Amino acid sequence: MQAREPQPILASITEAAIFLTLTVELGAQEGVRDLLSDVSGLRRSVGFRIPEAELTCVAGVGAALWDRLFGVPRPAGLHPFRELNGSRHSASATPGDLFFHIRAHRLDLCFELAQLLTARLNPYAQVADEVHGFRSFDERDLLGFVDGTENPEGSAGRAAVLIDEEDPEFAGGSYVVAQKYLHDLQAWNALTVEEQERAFGRTKLSDVEFPDELKPANSHLALNTIVDENGEQQQIMRFNMPFGRVGAGEFGTYFVGYVRGPEVIEQMLENMFIGRPPGSYDRILDFSTAVTGNLFFVPTLDFLDNPPTRARAAVRSTEDAPVSSDGSLGIGGLKGSSPAA
Numbered sequence: 001m002q003a004r005e006p007q008p009i010l011a012s013i014t015e016a017a018i019f020l021t022l023t024v025e026l027g028a029q030e031g032v033r034d035l036l037s038d039v040s041g042l043r044r045s046v047g048f049r050i051p052e053a054e055l056t057c058v059a060g061v062g063a064a065l066w067d068r069l070f071g072v073p074r075p076a077g078l079h080p081f082r083e084l085n086g087s088r089h090s091a092s093a094t095p096g097d098l099f100f101h102i103r104a105h106r107l108d109l110c111f112e113l114a115q116l117l118t119a120r121l122n123p124y125a126q127v128a129d130e131v132h133g134f135r136s137f138d139e140r141d142l143l144g145f146v147d148g149t150e151n152p153e154g155s156a157g158r159a160a161v162l163i164d165e166e167d168p169e170f171a172g173g174s175y176v177v178a179q180k181y182l183h184d185l186q187a188w189n190a191l192t193v194e195e196q197e198r199a200f201g202r203t204k205l206s207d208v209e210f211p212d213e214l215k216p217a218n219s220h221l222a223l224n225t226i227v228d229e230n231g232e233q234q235q236i237m238r239f240n241m242p243f244g245r246v247g248a249g250e251f252g253t254y255f256v257g258y259v260r261g262p263e264v265i266e267q268m269l270e271n272m273f274i275g276r277p278p279g280s281y282d283r284i285l286d287f288s289t290a291v292t293g294n295l296f297f298v299p300t301l302d303f304l305d306n307p308p309t310r311a312r313a314a315v316r317s318t319e320d321a322p323v324s325s326d327g328s329l330g331i332g333g334l335k336g337s338s339p340a341a
């Protein structure tokens, strides 16, 4: 199989990020397809002048927009974000067709690229959510804990996020789950440090994981450690960023997690919101409310630079795979998807 170039998902940690979620107007497919093929060029226009700022942009496409732009084949795991309603906390699905994760060591470059992208998309798409994240000193989130330590490194990182032979048509692509969380810092800071550490299952100052036997079952780490049938830990790659407005009392974490199959993050979310066992939900949710929720497919750079038209994608799929009379491919993970607009 010819190696396809992934988008720069595994870029190193940066000081700034802008997360843009957009909804696409009906009938705007041509304009959006054109813009997608120009994302790399626009990034170069901004980033080339200040290479040390390491500007990157990852673009993602939601399930409904995928159907409108490309039809079949559809990436095997792409479907609308699955909502979860636990006994106390909910993870809702919110509007989102397109996603841009823009990162650089300087916010000005992220902002310039966000401006160029939204100007180009202006007649075709509306910004549904925009978050400007910053890297906090010590890599801490606004709950005061070091965030990102257990991300897989090197080849383990690539193996965690990049699709391989399980979906050859989309090999080199990935999935991203994005959720904006708002924290009740007053309530969180009323806890003792020991109580906060039990909520995470990790020490606060020294960032050391509790031994398994001391990790409460409802701690963030216990619930987010999942293993497959061979006992192997399932990994994802997180690039969370703090954001907020002190005057408005807004303090948040933008969760962004990449994975080669969304079922891994979906299992983590189920553990967090429903609980493992049900009812034993993630303690950090008592201080963190998810206000957005989306799943996007992240195609390869090759696909993005030269996106197929809907007709071409359909022709390719009839050559490659049997399509049933209703036009569906019968691949896993398509249940519950919204109809093509």
Ligand code: HEM
Binding pocket: 141, 143, 145, 146, 147, 148, 149, 150, 151, 179, 181, 200, 202, 220, 221, 224, 225, 236, 238, 240, 253, 255, 257, 265, 268, 269, 284, 288
């Ligand atoms: C309010 C939002 C969140 C905050 C503040 C947060 C914070 C943290 C912190 C501080 C850690 C420990 C250090 C580390 O990064 O390894 C952690 C670990 C982790 N988090 Fe989160 N997180 C949030 C949401 C999520 C969500 C929504 C998921 C997945 C659906 C998730 C998955 C994980 C995983 C997989 C680990 C590593 C577990 C391990 O291997 O030990 N987090 N998170």
